[in-house]
Amino acid sequence: MRLALDHIGHGFLGRPVIEDLSLSLAAGEIAALVGPSGSGKTTILQIAADLIEPLSGRVRRHYRRHAVVFQEPRLLPWMTACDNIAYGLRASGTPLRARREAAERRARDVGLAPEDLAKYPAEMSGGMRQRAAVARALAVDPDVIFFDEPFTAVDVGLKRSLQDLVVAAAQREHFAALFVTHDLAEAARIAHRVIVLSAETLGIGTEIPIATPMAERTDRAVFETVEAWSRDPRLAELFDGDRDGQP
Numbered sequence: 001m002r003l004a005l006d007h008i009g010h011g012f013l014g015r016p017v018i019e020d021l022s023l024s025l026a027a028g029e030i031a032a033l034v035g036p037s038g039s040g041k042t043t044i045l046q047i048a049a050d051l052i053e054p055l056s057g058r059v060r061r062h063y064r065r066h067a068v069v070f071q072e073p074r075l076l077p078w079m080t081a082c083d084n085i086a087y088g089l090r091a092s093g094t095p096l097r098a099r100r101e102a103a104e105r106r107a108r109d110v111g112l113a114p115e116d117l118a119k120y121p122a123e124m125s126g127g128m129r130q131r132a133a134v135a136r137a138l139a140v141d142p143d144v145i146f147f148d149e150p151f152t153a154v155d156v157g158l159k160r161s162l163q164d165l166v167v168a169a170a171q172r173e174h175f176a177a178l179f180v181t182h183d184l185a186e187a188a189r190i191a192h193r194v195i196v197l198s199a200e201t202l203g204i205g206t207e208i209p210i211a212t213p214m215a216e217r218t219d220r221a222v223f224e225t226v227e228a229w230s231r232d233p234r235l236a237e238l239f240d241g242d243r244d245g246q247p
């Protein structure tokens with residue numbers, strides 16, 4: 001087990017958002033965290049990633065390093081793609097040459113061309129910037145990656161290629177991932193398990209394992225999974241009215 005949240009409670013301005021929530025993440029596991037808008041997905045991810053302290057409960061981390069990929073790439077505008085990708089390695093004292101090599105390798109992993117490494121964020125497309133953000137996360141060889149709706153703002157074709165890239169990297173490198181998403185098709189495509197939050201109970205409504213091997217998650221299989229979920233009463237909150245998460 002890489003990560004465990006035990007009996008977490010949190011809220012803002014006196015208003016509770018999460019109550020007595022427990023979840024764990026196994027080594028190599030990709031867990032998608034879905035739920036209605038405002039149910040606390042980002043709050044849980046931030047608690048898990050040590051970006052905010054929960055008001056109650058505790059977090060157990062059994063790993064050396066983690067990385068976070070946000071919805072916006074958050075690249076430093078005054079650095080080239082190469083330096084952005086290698087940023088975490090500089091902080092850990094890796095020598096220049098090794099940083100360059102790691103950045104080049106990670107750029108290849110995410111489908112950036114060698115000439116892209118010299119570009120500044122302003123010279124890159126949105127998709128290239130998000131690829132660089134994923135490469136920056138991979139560059140530190142993390143045991144766990146926290147993804148907070150990383151592909152929401154990219155177009156459909158690119159989204160597929162970024163999802164495939166995350167699945168391939170996780171299979172190759174065995175990092176665990178907690179992946180917040182609004183998109184149930186995304187969860188059905190990339191996750192071993194879907195954790196569904198409930199805005200009504202302020203906790204986990206249900207957890208759904210997905211046994212289908214990643215290689216068999218064709219468009220049709222993903223569509224059928226989401227279609228089955230739409231008829232599953234445990235997921236009714238996600239498909240209610242005009243809440244987020246509607247397919």
Ligand SMILES: Nc1ncnc2c1ncn2[C@@H]1O[C@H](COP(=O)(O)OP(=O)(O)OP(=O)(O)O)[C@@H](O)[C@H]1O
Nearest residue numbers: 012013017035036037038039040041042043044244
């Ligand atoms: N810094 C903050 N100050 C005050 N309220 C906050 C803060 N951060 C989050 N909230 C509130 O906490 C609740 C949960 O927010 P959170 O962003 O975790 O939900 P979410 O499920 O990720 O939502 P969405 O799907 O819309 O991104 C929301 O009602 C939000 O307005």
